[in-house]
Amino acid sequence: MTVIQKQAVSPIAHLTPEDIEQLGVELDAIRQEFLDARGASDAAYIRKVIDVQRKIELGSRAVLLASVFPPAWIVGTIGLSISKILDNMEIGHNILHGQWDWMRDPKIHSTTWEWDNATPAAQWKHSHNELHHTYTNVIGKDNDLGYGIMRVDEDQPWHPMYLAQPLWNFINACIFEYGIAAYDLDLGATIKRKKTKDPEFRAQASKVLAKIRKQATKDYVVHPLLSLPTGSFFSTLAANVTANVVRNLWSHSIIMCGHFPEGVETFEKRSIDGETRGEWYVRQMLGSANISGSKALHIMSGNLSHQIEHHLFPDLPSNRYAQIAPKVKDLFEKYGLNYHTAPLPQQVYSAWHKVFRLSLPNGWLATTNAKNAPEKLKMLYKMATGGPKVRRAAQARLNQEARRLKAVA
Amino acid sequence: MSIALNAGGPAGPQGQTLRQLRDGVRRLTELAVTPLVPADYLDMFNPLRAGADLRGRIVDVHPETRDAATLLIKPGADWAGHVPGQYVRIGIDVDGVRQWRAYSLTHGPRRDGYISITVKAVPDGKVSNHLVHHTRPGTLVHLEQATGDFVLPEMPGKLLFVTAGSGVTPVVGMLRNLFPVADSGVVHLRRSEDLDITVVHVAPSEPDSIFIDNLRELHASRAINLIPRYDDVHGLLDVNRLDELVPDLAERATYACGPAGLLDALEAHHTERGMELFVEQFRTTFVEPGEGDQIYGVSFNDGTAVEADGATPILDAAESAGVLMPSGCRMGVCYGCVLPLREGIVRDLRNGEITKAAPGDGVKVQTCINAAAGPCEFDH
Numbered sequence A: 001m002t003v004i005q006k007q008a009v010s011p012i013a014h015l016t017p018e019d020i021e022q023l024g025v026e027l028d029a030i031r032q033e034f035l036d037a038r039g040a041s042d043a044a045y046i047r048k049v050i051d052v053q054r055k056i057e058l059g060s061r062a063v064l065l066a067s068v069f070p071p072a073w074i075v076g077t078i079g080l081s082i083s084k085i086l087d088n089m090e091i092g093h094n095i096l097h098g099q100w101d102w103m104r105d106p107k108i109h110s111t112t113w114e115w116d117n118a119t120p121a122a123q124w125k126h127s128h129n130e131l132h133h134t135y136t137n138v139i140g141k142d143n144d145l146g147y148g149i150m151r152v153d154e155d156q157p158w159h160p161m162y163l164a165q166p167l168w169n170f171i172n173a174c175i176f177e178y179g180i181a182a183y184d185l186d187l188g189a190t191i192k193r194k195k196t197k198d199p200e201f202r203a204q205a206s207k208v209l210a211k212i213r214k215q216a217t218k219d220y221v222v223h224p225l226l227s228l229p230t231g232s233f234f235s236t237l238a239a240n241v242t243a244n245v246v247r248n249l250w251s252h253s254i255i256m257c258g259h260f261p262e263g264v265e266t267f268e269k270r271s272i273d274g275e276t277r278g279e280w281y282v283r284q285m286l287g288s289a290n291i292s293g294s295k296a297l298h299i300m301s302g303n304l305s306h307q308i309e310h311h312l313f314p315d316l317p318s319n320r321y322a323q324i325a326p327k328v329k330d331l332f333e334k335y336g337l338n339y340h341t342a343p344l345p346q347q348v349y350s351a352w353h354k355v356f357r358l359s360l361p362n363g364w365l366a367t368t369n370a371k372n373a374p375e376k377l378k379m380l381y382k383m384a385t386g387g388p389k390v391r392r393a394a395q396a397r398l399n400q401e402a403r404r405l406k407a408v409a
Numbered sequence B: 001m002s003i004a005l006n007a008g009g010p011a012g013p014q015g016q017t018l019r020q021l022r023d024g025v026r027r028l029t030e031l032a033v034t035p036l037v038p039a040d041y042l043d044m045f046n047p048l049r050a051g052a053d054l055r056g057r058i059v060d061v062h063p064e065t066r067d068a069a070t071l072l073i074k075p076g077a078d079w080a081g082h083v084p085g086q087y088v089r090i091g092i093d094v095d096g097v098r099q100w101r102a103y104s105l106t107h108g109p110r111r112d113g114y115i116s117i118t119v120k121a122v123p124d125g126k127v128s129n130h131l132v133h134h135t136r137p138g139t140l141v142h143l144e145q146a147t148g149d150f151v152l153p154e155m156p157g158k159l160l161f162v163t164a165g166s167g168v169t170p171v172v173g174m175l176r177n178l179f180p181v182a183d184s185g186v187v188h189l190r191r192s193e194d195l196d197i198t199v200v201h202v203a204p205s206e207p208d209s210i211f212i213d214n215l216r217e218l219h220a221s222r223a224i225n226l227i228p229r230y231d232d233v234h235g236l237l238d239v240n241r242l243d244e245l246v247p248d249l250a251e252r253a254t255y256a257c258g259p260a261g262l263l264d265a266l267e268a269h270h271t272e273r274g275m276e277l278f279v280e281q282f283r284t285t286f287v288e289p290g291e292g293d294q295i296y297g298v299s300f301n302d303g304t305a306v307e308a309d310g311a312t313p314i315l316d317a318a319e320s321a322g323v324l325m326p327s328g329c330r331m332g333v334c335y336g337c338v339l340p341l342r343e344g345i346v347r348d349l350r351n352g353e354i355t356k357a358a359p360g361d362g363v364k365v366q367t368c369i370n371a372a373a374g375p376c377e378f379d380h
Ligand SMILES: Cc1cc2nc3c(=O)[nH]c(=O)nc-3n(C[C@H](O)[C@H](O)[C@H](O)COP(=O)(O)OP(=O)(O)OC[C@H]3O[C@@H](n4cnc5c(N)ncnc54)[C@H](O)[C@@H]3O)c2cc1C
Pocket: B087, B101, B102, B103, B104, B105, B117, B118, B119, B120, B121, B122, B123, B124, B125, B126, B127, B128, B129, B166, B169, B170, B280, B281, B282, B283, B284
């Protein structure tokens, strides 16, 4: 996929500026409909989810006090994983979006909430709500695309280091909460710019470290120590590590599915200058992908399974996305746009396929088959070890081959 | 254990060790539940416990008239009591949104420690209708400690109460304290022996008259002299002819609670004659949302004040005046710009929705999509 502006046939070519503005008006109407409907049942919903999450966490922590016994370990670890996922996804992510600010409950408010995650709420809100949601899928602006460490687009020049990107992506998935924290701090760029002594960066970094220290003390010291009387120190430690990794893998997968599957569009930096409300909506519509599935999946994904609806209306309460979805889908149909949705395994596969494909030079995967594999591998080896000149020449050949292949098909 | 320790703790080394132990346990608990706090979990099981944010549970809802009801509330353990005549601010979720309103406390001395308020549903009133018609026992409400200056002095002497509509509530609270009613009837306490109380009670009609039975009972037992005035029978009360109803008006200190019109008239009347008047006003006067081309003052509690028109986001207006504002997307999606509105009125520029804040509300509003619709004060 290349940025939408460079595609031969743009998926929005058939829309006139008037269409796009009309689409915006219709989406605004949907938004208003649900703002008006919002009420006591929604408030009861989020309170219920919070209550259930806290009870699951308390219960799991209690069971883990005797985690030397394998059944206790299994039950406690599953419970703790679920509670951490609920905390981060359906509760934390959505509260921090301001989805529940309308309740005017100071205990459930985007400005007061803190979550069970390495990154402090305030910093995440900045990078996620302000940057990612405003610049969704704009190459070079939306760092969520690859978290600044990956090649996410054909137009990004290929470099041998990208060969390792599936590995990076997997490691990042395992330690996702720390990855996010580093990314919210803009750690990579700050190191590159040699700005780590900047007082503002220092202040932010010390906040992150303080949060990480608290989180780690809780999970890896206090709770294992509390389990010491039953001889469960190490098993409780292991349970906490496991639950954190499970939560990391799960949230990473859900988030990858939101913007990474094949077919989700990306946009050029220049294209968003002077963007209208209608155009902003269209970018959100084409830059997101949904996951279809059960109610449980929706809740465990923080309703990011309704990524499209979430990106259109990030501040509407998450429990409403399922009702909004059919209306949004009708609009996609009406305006001839592709509503991107598929079951979880399919979206995860698709997102990973893209990671692999872009870790290789453009066209390499498409032009490689069982017969020419040895020859292709040799070429890849040359590209990986040779200089820029070699790479450019090889890339030209690959492009030609890919074009020929397309012409035949 | 904690009670003894909280009350200063036993002296000596033993007390100190206990205190250290308790602090240690507290710190450990905090570490174990971060990023939440222990109270978040305790609240799930006992929201009325000592040390919790002040809350109350509604125990009973008892209709007084067709549009008024008394709510009996069990307050949290930290409820500090009240002086009769004072009011309590109650936060209750109506349609999922936390709303805060003030209500006078109407109970006399109670052994069970419960408190009560009496609410009259006003037309289109969000909270009053909810409390009178849709609130069930068991509902949890949020409370603040009782406050208010509408209270009697230690040695009251000769008094006149003028009450109108739901304005009878703080007065009933005072009277119930002075003359508790037992099963056997009104109890005449020694401390209330010398009181000489006249109550002019104004209501649209007799059936609309809250607490009329209580007032009649007090009248029958000679605790008070009740002069009921019903608009439909007697016509509207003319304050300038009050001395016809209360001949010794000039000797009495007047305590009045009712609609602004009545209070204003009383104020004028009493000032002119140099008489003592204490009033309680129920209705906070809100500025009506103005038009887009009007200019309003927007101030912040650090002292900065800017002028904003009704069509410009407060964020823009404040920034162009040089105020450092939190902000993000500037289009209403990120909530990076939310500030508590201490008092005032704003309009959502997207749909015209009005948000109002009375003093103390601290309603959080997005400054990037709200324009001032009247003078505003922000916490920032
Ligand atoms: C110190 C104090 C003590 C109070 N004690 C009592 C009490 O004991 N019992 C009681 O019933 N109320 C009392 N009130 C009034 C109460 O706080 C609310 O203002 C009232 O219940 C209306 O709230 P609402 O949400 O129903 O109306 P809103 O939804 O806020 O207003 C709806 C409409 O009613 C109008 N309105 C607002 N307040 C009043 C009012 N008091 N009378 C007539 N119209 C009004 C508004 O202008 C608006 O047009 C007291 C107020 C104060 C400040």
